[in-house]
Structure formats: structure tokens, C-alpha cells
Amino acid sequence: MNGSVPGFAMTSEGTEYMVVDLGGGTADITVHQKVANGRLKEIHRAMGNDCGGTSSVDRRFFKLCEKIFGEKIMKSLKEESPLAYLDLVREFEIVNKTLEIYKPKVTITIPFVALNTMCQEVHKKDLKSLLKSCTYSEEITLTHDKIRMSLEFFKKLYTSTINNVLTLMKEILGKKTLKGVTHLLLVGGFSDCQFIKDAVNKEFQEKRIIIPEEASLSVLRGAVLFGHKPEYIQSRIMRCSYGVKTNVPWDDRKYDKKHYAVMEGEERCDNIFSLIVGKDESVEAGILVKKLFFTPFKHQDKMDIMVYVSEETTPGYVDDNTCSLLCRPTITFSDTCEDQRWVNVEFVLGNTEIDLKAHDRMSGEAISAKFNLI
Numbered sequence: 001m002n003g004s005v006p007g008f009a010m011t012s013e014g015t016e017y018m019v020v021d022l023g024g025g026t027a028d029i030t031v032h033q034k035v036a037n038g039r040l041k042e043i044h045r046a047m048g049n050d051c052g053g054t055s056s057v058d059r060r061f062f063k064l065c066e067k068i069f070g071e072k073i074m075k076s077l078k079e080e081s082p083l084a085y086l087d088l089v090r091e092f093e094i095v096n097k098t099l100e101i102y103k104p105k106v107t108i109t110i111p112f113v114a115l116n117t118m119c120q121e122v123h124k125k126d127l128k129s130l131l132k133s134c135t136y137s138e139e140i141t142l143t144h145d146k147i148r149m150s151l152e153f154f155k156k157l158y159t160s161t162i163n164n165v166l167t168l169m170k171e172i173l174g175k176k177t178l179k180g181v182t183h184l185l186l187v188g189g190f191s192d193c194q195f196i197k198d199a200v201n202k203e204f205q206e207k208r209i210i211i212p213e214e215a216s217l218s219v220l221r222g223a224v225l226f227g228h229k230p231e232y233i234q235s236r237i238m239r240c241s242y243g244v245k246t247n248v249p250w251d252d253r254k255y256d257k258k259h260y261a262v263m264e265g266e267e268r269c270d271n272i273f274s275l276i277v278g279k280d281e282s283v284e285a286g287i288l289v290k291k292l293f294f295t296p297f298k299h300q301d302k303m304d305i306m307v308y309v310s311e312e313t314t315p316g317y318v319d320d321n322t323c324s325l326l327c328r329p330t331i332t333f334s335d336t337c338e339d340q341r342w343v344n345v346e347f348v349l350g351n352t353e354i355d356l357k358a359h360d361r362m363s364g365e366a367i368s369a370k371f372n373l374i
Contacts (some may be wrong), residue, residue, distance in 0.1 A: 022190035037336035045237035084111035191215035252352035285350035
């Protein structure tokens with residue numbers, strides 16, 4: 001692995017390291033600790049979805065192409081010559097992975113014939129003349145079917161994305177609880193880019209930087225290994241809060257009046273977010289959380305177990321702006337009665353899915369459901 005030294009292994013118990021997964025459209029950064037029996041403990045939840053990855057750089061490159069060739073031409077290239085457009089996409093991907101930052105110029109092969117024809121039709125001039133008259137004529141030149149631009153100009157396509165990633169990494173590493181992090185592991189497609197490698201090495205010189213060969217395949221390999229050995233993960237930090245919609249006895253001093261309801265003659269507060277597990281809470285894999293719910297109305301023939309997710313640590317109501325419905329499994333009752341029916345609900349946490357099992361105390365009827373956390 002790049003950045004490693006002879007004899008180094010991330011296998012010593014107690015080692016804390018950051019995993020920086022820089023994919024196509026997202027970035028996920030988390031921190032793990034190696035614990036006993038070769039298992040891993042998550043000590044900081046994954047963050048960074050909006051940091052971007054290669055797709056954010058791709059968008060800037062094609063926006064640059066629109067400024068050079070014209071928005072109409074790029075749209076026509078995509079719709080009328082899709083193979084030529086895909087060739088340009090693939091070429092940029094290759095340049096992104098094979099870029100040599102010590103060379104003063106970057107060379108990109110373009111679909112010259114298609115672009116030149118469209119330029120003559122739309123702008124009444126050939127591609128070479130168009131480039132000479134564009135805003136970036138001093139930065140970009142055309143040689144046969146290739147455009148060349150200065151490395152510094154090309155690097156501007158990456159600057160915003162790289163800065164976002166570095167800022168988040170520094171924010172996470174700056175937390176008091178993570179002072180023991182000694183290694184940074186970069187994986188995912190964007191980790192193959194020399195610009196991000198260089199930036200991370202310069203910014204975190206006191207850390208051991210590890211970038212596996214073919215970093216883009218590391219996530220896939222890890223997923224396969226995890227599929228065979230899911231017990232490797234001892235615990236996780238929850239990214240969100242999860243809870244179930246319920247109702248409780250009314251209290252003027254505690255609850256918002258808009259949630260006031262009368263159920264079977266009793267004053268209740270509806271739409272309460274009954275917490276299953278909170279955001280940033282450390283959860284052991286396979287831990288069981290039990291809840292008990294009852295039917296608020298007589299003669300109910302079913303009960304919806306409405307599971308919600310929230311970005312808040314302690315959400316109050318399920319209709320808050322921060323909450324959204326995750327799933328709605330329903331348990332049905334073969335017979336109805338005037339009494340309250342009590343339903344035991346069990347949640348198995350700490351894995352990539354939450355398992356739910358509900359059991360009607362009276363009839364013995366049961367249901368099960370799973371919802372994905374990834």
C-alpha cells in the first residue's frame with residue numbers, strides 16, 4: 001500500500017484510524033478503532049455526503065466545455081453523438097487517475113470530428129478558430145484531436161472539492177475524543193487522483209497516509225469481506241435518530257397544543273417520537289431494544305408501527321421538519337375486542353439493517369420487517 005512502511009500493519013489492538021471513502025458522487029469519512037479478536041469499533045459516525053467526489057469535478061469539467069464550445073454543442077454531442085460524448089467522459093476519468101502533477105501541461109483527447117462539425121454548423125467556424133477566440137485561449141490549445149491546458153488551470157477544477165474534503169477531515173480530527181488517530185486510509189475512486197493524494201499528504205504530514213493500490217476497488221473488496229464476516233464490526237455510531245410514532249397522556253406543561261387529541265375519551269398527545277436509538281449513540285452489533293405499544297381505540301383490527309428517522313439527537317414529534325417516515329409495517333388482528341391490545345416490538349440494532357419483530361400478546365400473531373441504514 002502506498003504510504004506504508006516495512007513492518008507496518010494496522011492490526012495492533014487499540015489502533016485508531018480514519019477511513020476516507022471518496023467515491024463518485026459522495027465522500028464518507030469515519031473513524032475506527034481496532035479492538036480484541038481482530039474486530040473493529042466505530043468511534044465516529046460517517047460524515048461528508050455533500051463533500052462530493054469525482055462527479056463534482058466531472059460537472060466542473062463539462063461546465064468548462066460548455067463555456068468553450070457552447071452549451072448547445074455539448075447538449076447536441078450528448079444527444080446526437082452519445083458514443084463520442086462517452087469517449088470524452090472516459091477520457092476525463094483516465095486523466096483523473098493517471099494525472100502526473102509534476103508535468104506543466106495536461107493533455108485530454110477529445111472527439112474532434114464530432115465537435116469540429118458541430119462548431120462549423122453552430123458557430124460558423126472550425127474548432128481551432130473557436131478555441132483561439134474563447135475566454136481561455138491563453139490557457140487551452142488544440143493540437144490535432146487533443147486539447148492541452150496548464151496544470152494550474154486544470155487544478156482549479158478540483159480545488160473546491162479537495163478543500164471540502166480537507167476541511168471535514170480537519171474538523172473531525174480536531175475533536176478531543178479523536179486525538180489518538182494516527183493513520184488515514186483513503187479509498188474510493190477519487191482517492192486515485194494525484195491531486196487529492198498530494199493535498200492530503202501535505203495537510204496531514206504528522207499522520208501515516210495509506211492509499212491502497214486500485215483504491216477504487218477497495219470499497220468493493222471490503223463489502224465482499226464484510227458479507228462473509230459481518231461480525232468484524234463490534235459496534236457502530238448511529239448516523240441518525242430512529243423512533244416510532246406513539247401517543248402519551250396529555251400534559252399542558254409539556255406538549256404542543258397542535259398535537260392534542262382525544263382517544264376513547266382520554267386526552268392524549270399524538271405524534272410523539274418514541275426514541276429507539278439516538279444520533280451519535282454507540283450501539284453494539286446485535287443489541288436488542290424492546291418497546292411496548294397498545295391500540296388507542298377499541299375494535300382495532302390492525303396496528304401500524306410507523307418508524308421514523310431524524311437528524312436531531314432528541315426529536316420531539318414525528319411531524320417535525322427534521323423527521324421522515326422510514327417504514328410502516330402493519331400487524332393485523334384476526335379478532336377485535338373492546339380492551340386495549342398490547343404489542344411487544346423488538347428492534348435489533350448495530351448492523352447495516354434494523355430488524356423489527358412485533359408480537360400481539362393476545363392472539364400470538366407476529367410480523368417482522370427490515371429496513372436498510374445504508
